[in-house]
Amino acid sequence: MKKIVDNKRGAILVFILIIYGILILAFTTLLSSTVMNYKMQKMNSKIKKRFYYAEAGLDEAYAMTLEYLSAVLDYFHGNNEENDREDEEIYNNFKNMIKGTKDNMGLKKILADKDNYIIDNKKLIINVELKEKENYFLLKISSGYKTGIILNKISLSCKIMIPQNKTRLEGITAKDLITDSYWHIEKEMP
């Protein structure tokens, strides 16, 4: 046994194999860290893409709200029959057009229906809340995107004012009806 250990012949091979082992170990570690870095860059890109999608959903929902309100105002502005009504009746009719009736879907259903969106609706997670208050509706639209198990949401809250009388209804635009709008970002854990 001592003879084998003392014999230095072929020691270079052992030496080479050790160096080779160290090199393999070093490059494998380097590769795994670069792959991890690459995956993180891809994930970063995916998160940004989804965020812009969610933001686009919200932009479209807001544009849809304005279009809807414009259509409601056009109805009131161009309808003489409505103009002859009492203030209270106009107020109630306006409210019903936003809330929805048997003949009319209402704003909430229109906004919540993903098929109404031009943007890729498979990727869209949209939630709409419409609360009736004394003189206004409180509208909250959330557009979300999932990153792994975390659901990120961008929300928009605004008030839709209900015109109190005929004079207030005159000459107003859809934008005038919307007040107190603000954005915020939420995170939801499962």
Next chain:
Amino acid sequence: MKRLDSKGFTLIETIYGIAILGILSIALSNLIMLTIKTYKDSKEQFNATLLAQYYFEEKKASYIVETEKTVIKSGDLLVSIDVLEVERYKERLFKITVEVIKDEMTLEKFEGYKSIDLQEIQHEEDSG
């Protein structure tokens, strides 16, 4: 003198050793190449995402909207910026597409909208 001779490797041994290491390195080269390629891809992806985000945000934040397609060269990357008016929501919504291309291959693509009405609200809040 004899003790000195037995220490270290001879020249022949070293040459053989280098030759063996060279042959083994061919097998290792795949691993090295893959590491370099992944590093380059990762760096490119990072730059492409940053560029796309920069131009996308710039278009979203600007108060002047021009419906046009522009191509900007940044190093060996091409950035294509396309702004289109959304037919259904005229003058309200504009579709922005930013694409970062290298050698006819898309590295990054961001799509979204620019809402004129929402921008006005945020602007009012900012100045208020």
